[in-house]
Amino acid sequence: MASRTWQTVRFDWNQARAFLVTAEEGSLSAAARALGLTQPTLGRQVAALEEALGVTLFERLGRSLSLTEPGLELVDHVKAMGEAAGRMSLAASGQSQAIEGQVCITASDLLSVYHLPPVLERLRCIAPEIEVEVVASNEIRDLKRREADIAIRHVRPEQPDLIAKHVRDTTAHLYAAPAYLERHGRPSTVEDLVDSVFVAAGQPDRYLADVRSSGLPLTKANLKYMSDSGVMAWEMVKQGLGMAIMFRDVAELTPEVENVVPDFGTVPVPLWLVTHRELRTSRRIRLVFDVLAEALARDGST
Amino acid sequence: MASRTWQTVRFDWNQARAFLVTAEEGSLSAAARALGLTQPTLGRQVAALEEALGVTLFERLGRSLSLTEPGLELVDHVKAMGEAAGRMSLAASGQSQAIEGQVCITASDLLSVYHLPPVLERLRCIAPEIEVEVVASNEIRDLKRREADIAIRHVRPEQPDLIAKHVRDTTAHLYAAPAYLERHGRPSTVEDLVDSVFVAAGQPDRYLADVRSSGLPLTKANLKYMSDSGVMAWEMVKQGLGMAIMFRDVAELTPEVENVVPDFGTVPVPLWLVTHRELRTSRRIRLVFDVLAEALARDGST
DNA sequence: CTCGTGATATACAAGAATGCATGGCAAGCC
DNA sequence: GGCTTGCCATGCATTCTTGTATATCACGAG
Known part of the structure; x- marks a missing residue:
């Protein structure tokens, strides 16, 4: 030529x-x-x-x-x-068919902190050569731009380039620490919550919209504490600063809190494992994906 | 970000x-x-x-x-x-608005050898900082792949990405050297050519098709000499090996040959200057283009 | 079978790109 | 106004890349 x-x-x-x-x-x-x-x-x-x-x-x-x-x-x-x-x-x-190398997982900080550590240890036993990087962030990362290889989400992704596996469902309930309940009283119905103090995670407005769509009559006045970090918000709940809606499996790992208004059942929250279509053929990422799927599914059945 | x-x-x-x-x-x-x-x-x-x-x-x-x-x-x-x-x-x-730098021109070898040297000297007077590279080849270069910046062609290019300027027309006639004519006789009509010896440039089949469409009753038997180089073919004509069809302006620069069957007039041959649309905005290439256009047009009027 | 050609891989020296440190500069904030 | 911050430009030591020369190998011709 x-x-x-x-x-x-x-x-x-x-x-x-x-x-x-x-x-x-x-x-x-x-x-x-x-x-x-x-x-x-x-x-x-x-x-x-x-x-x-x-x-x-x-x-x-x-x-x-x-x-x-x-x-x-x-x-x-x-x-x-x-x-x-x-x-x-x-x-x-x-x-890449190499079993060693980096894999980047992104998840909300709560999911990361409460669910990932045991899964990662299990992964280490199976494939010790894999280096895992966890991006614990509540901003949604763009998998198409390779900002992460695998994402754990609560919503089903829409883009056709992504493949998603519905791992399991959990539910969300109301929780508070005993210290809070002793000070503010123990609500028995949803109507008792109008004067309660809530801890919000993420953007207040969005949080409020989500909460109200599930049937709680809260207003901006109820949100006294907020943080972009879910872990931080949950910590405030544990220390009795306020109540919060929380996934059942996370709350069950938290002995400091107790369920409030037990007959209040919110909509089920799905858990999706997402990756890019192109990455399916990677042995390494496929392995992590499968281990995550299996471990997270079993996690919920306990 | x-x-x-x-x-x-x-x-x-x-x-x-x-x-x-x-x-x-x-x-x-x-x-x-x-x-x-x-x-x-x-x-x-x-x-x-x-x-x-x-x-x-x-x-x-x-x-x-x-x-x-x-x-x-x-x-x-x-x-x-x-x-x-x-x-x-x-x-x-x-x-690029720089006036210095390379410009690559492609043309058939005949065009290059007979027309380009004076034009390039003129260009050197106007813009001595421009380096000109001449690709004297009969293969058509792809301007879209930047195999050349400017092409001199005998056909109008079709692609819309290219811009072309019709510089002028010339005509083609029959020429031979006296040595040949003395040996084979001096044909006076087209019919006298059936036994003549022709020198072909380029692909024989294609050459034959072109020649016959202009009205000459030649067959493969007439093509005794051929070369992919137009200059080489013309040299053979000059030395009396055979006849050829040649552009009038080239033949007039060649005292060794004379016109044969003067009343045989072939179709006019256009001369096109071609460049890529993107290169119009380049000062350097625009300058070379304009100088070529002006010089080649004037060249034909002499 | 031998040899020639044209390909890829390796050793070492020269050269070029990189990083660190620094200096200078503009914009925003007490 | 002085201060801080973040930016771009430059000098210098180092690292890394590149090129030259050479060894090795596969294929094909004679």
Whole structure:
């Protein structure tokens, strides 16, 4: 094949990568952090690309850089490169038949803290070469962008690229610590809750909407404590600051709390295990997925 | 932005490039030649990519490598990367406002040899910083793959991505050297040509088809000499080996030949200047394009 | 069968890219 | 205004990559 054929791809692709991440992140320093490199390196790579292409990509105005007009023309193409690179990386992980290597699991912090440790130990017995990274976060990670390999969710994902397994269902009930109940009284019906103190996890407004759809007559006035961390919120409940709705299996692992208004039954909460379609073919991720599925399902039957 | 967002593009993109070119070229050595690198370098880059992805891309069986099944799955994605890279490179050349740098022109060898030298000298006077590379080849180069920046053609290109300027028309006539005419007689009508000796350029079959569509009653028996090089073919005519159809302006620069059967007029032959749409915005290429257009048009009027 | 060609793998030296440290600068905040 | 913070640019030591030369191997021709 004629060597001129490859004239167009002869430029340094890592410099293109530097350009892409810098443009998306908005600064060389941020791009360096994102790529695990240093700011001088990124600066030099971008400068070298500008030199090679004969195009000024960024306007240096003191603190921050902004794309020039020619840079704007090019950034779409390099984005396309990046998307192809992402698909390639994803497919590669799927093709990897190695049993050792990293697997990244994401779950809410509560799920992580209360359910994952025993599962991970079990996984370690089965496949000690697998390194597990747990992203315990309540923000939903994008599996398509490979922000995690496996996600544990309470909702069924809609995207067709994702495959999901319905592991089991749990239920949510009302719980409080004895210290709280002695101070505020022991409610026996839902109507008794109008003056109660609740601990909310996540966004207050969203929490309120969820709670009311399950039949509790709460208002913003009831939410005295809140945290984006579910573990933190639950800790506040344990220490008697307020009541909360909690999954039954988590509450049963928490001797400090007791069930309140036992005849209040909320909607069942499903547990979904989600991964990307491409990753099904990976032995490593498939193994973790199956172990998680089996362990979490059994966990709920206890 | 979360750093995990870029997890998928953290791998070495130059290694992806090595993978792409190796897969397309079929060997590390060929890929090294294509990229202007060396075979050990390509070998190490591919090996490092296999290591990083945890996937064996090529099967080493002695002399040549072949893609493994996982490699086949990945090669499409890296091809997409390469195509995006090509588009980026093309767009970058278009955005480049630098007047210095390379411009690659392709034309048939005859056109190159007979018309280009004075034009290039004129170009050098106007813009001495431009480096011109002439690909004198009768194979049609793919402008979309950037195998050249500007092409001089005798046919109007069809692709919408290309822009073409009709520079001028010339005509083709019959020519031979006196030595030939003295040996074979001086034909006065088209019918006298049935036993004549012709020199063909390019593919014999295609040449014959073109020639017969212009009204000459030739058969394969008339084509005694042929060459893929138009210059070589014309040289044979000059030395009296046979007759040929030739563009008028080329023949007029060749005192060794004379016009035969002057009342035989073939169809006019157009001259098109072609470039890629993306390259219109490049000052450098635009300049070369305009100088070529002006010089070639004037050339024909003499 | 031997040899030639063209391929991949390896050893070592030269070169280039990287990281660290620093300096300078602009913007936001007491 | 002075201070802090976060950014980009540059000098220097180090690491890593690349290229050269060479060994080895497979296939095909004579």
